[in-house]
Amino acid sequence: SQTIHQWPATLVQPVGSPLSLECTVEGTSNPNLYWYRQAAGRGLQLLFYSVGIGQISSEVPQNLSASRPQDRQFILSSKKLLLSDSGFYLCAWITRKGEAFFGQGTRLTVV
Amino acid sequence: SQKIEQNSEALNIQEGKTATLTCNYTNYSPAYLQWYRQDPGRGPVFLLLIRENEKEKRKERLKVTFDTTLKQSLFHITASQPADSATYLCALDRNGGSQGNLIFGKGTKLSVKP
Numbered sequence: 001s002q003t004i005h006q007w008p009a010t011l012v013q014p015v016g017s018p019l020s021l022e023c024t025v026e027g028t029s030n031p032n033l034y035w036y037r038q039a040a041g042r043g044l045q046l047l048f049y050s051v052g053i054g055q056i057s058s059e060v061p062q063n064l065s066a067s068r069p070q071d072r073q074f075i076l077s078s079k080k081l082l083l084s085d086s087g088f089y090l091c092a093w094i095t096r097k098g099e100a101f102f103g104q105g106t107r108l109t110v111v
Numbered sequence: 112s113q114k115i116e117q118n119s120e121a122l123n124i125q126e127g128k129t130a131t132l133t134c135n136y137t138n139y140s141p142a143y144l145q146w147y148r149q150d151p152g153r154g155p156v157f158l159l160l161i162r163e164n165e166k167e168k169r170k171e172r173l174k175v176t177f178d179t180t181l182k183q184s185l186f187h188i189t190a191s192q193p194a195d196s197a198t199y200l201c202a203l204d205r206n207g208g209s210q211g212n213l214i215f216g217k218g219t220k221l222s223v224k225p
Contacts, residue, residue: 006154034213043217044155044200090154092213098143098204100213102154 003027006091006103013110019064019078021106023091026072031093033074034100035066038088050074086110113138117201117216124191125224132186132219134201139214141203144177144184149198149218158199159186191223 006023013019025031032051036044046059048066056066063082067075074091091103115136124130134144143162147155161168161177161184168175174187188195198218205214 036215041217044215046212046214049212088152092154094213097160098145098213099157099160100145100147100155100202101157105152105154107152 004091004093004101004103006106008106009104010107011109013081013108015083015110016080019076019081019085019108021076021089021091021108023074023076023103024072025074025093028072028093028095030071031095033068034092034094035074035076036090036092038090038105039086044090048076081110083110113205113214115139115201115203115214115216117199117219119219120217121220121222123222123224126192128191130188130191130195130221130223132199132201132221134184134186134216136182136203139182139203139205141205143204144175145202145213146173146175146184146186147200147202147215149200155200155215188221191221193223193225196221196223 003026034049035047037047038044049057050068053068053071064078086109089106092100094100118133143160145160146158148158149155159168159170159175161175163179172189176185198220200215200218202213202215206212
């Protein structure tokens with residue numbers, strides 16, 4: 001069966017520090033992968049999506065970047081975190097049928 | 112501009128009643144619309160998908176309708192239980208069915224009181 005793993009679950013980082021969140025998928029090949037951010041009182045904001053290795057599409061200009069080094073691995077990064085980067089980050093795999101399966105999420109607090 | 116809106120931020124109902132949640136969209140032509148459940152601190156969980164050519168879809172106590180003329184979907188939970196308390200999100204594919212670029216509403220927080 002297909003599963004999606006995301007870690008860490010929680011993270012507290014100082015302003016200006018780097019960030020690396022990792023997401024991996026099992027049980028499927030060539031998945032479409034997505035990074036969303038959910039801020040308090042707001043909906044899920046699409047940040048990046050990738051349809052294959054090395055292919056990244058960015059939805060909004062921001063302090064974050066994404067990479068797809070392997071078929072089933074999707075990484076969200078930042079060189080220098082801002083306070084406004086705090087939020088709940090979710091990795092998702094969206095199937096060809098259009099159904100989304102989400103990771104457990106990472107609660108990032110930038111202090 | 113393109114929007115997907117869930118009109119109620121919160122909905123409180125009594126156990127056993129039917130909960131009805133609304134999702135409206137503008138300036139999209141989605142091939143399908145989906146509903147998800149999200150519990151606090153967790154990722155959303157897929158519940159139902161309804162295609163543009165389907166009027167209604169059911170799964171156990173859940174029922175979804177999709178009116179492409181009104182640009183609206185209704186999500187019903189019949190015989191609601193306290194365990195149904197969660198935030199429910201609607202989502203649509205903004206590209207009309209390709210690539211799965213899902214756009215989500217802000218969600219409606221449902222509270223079912225015993």
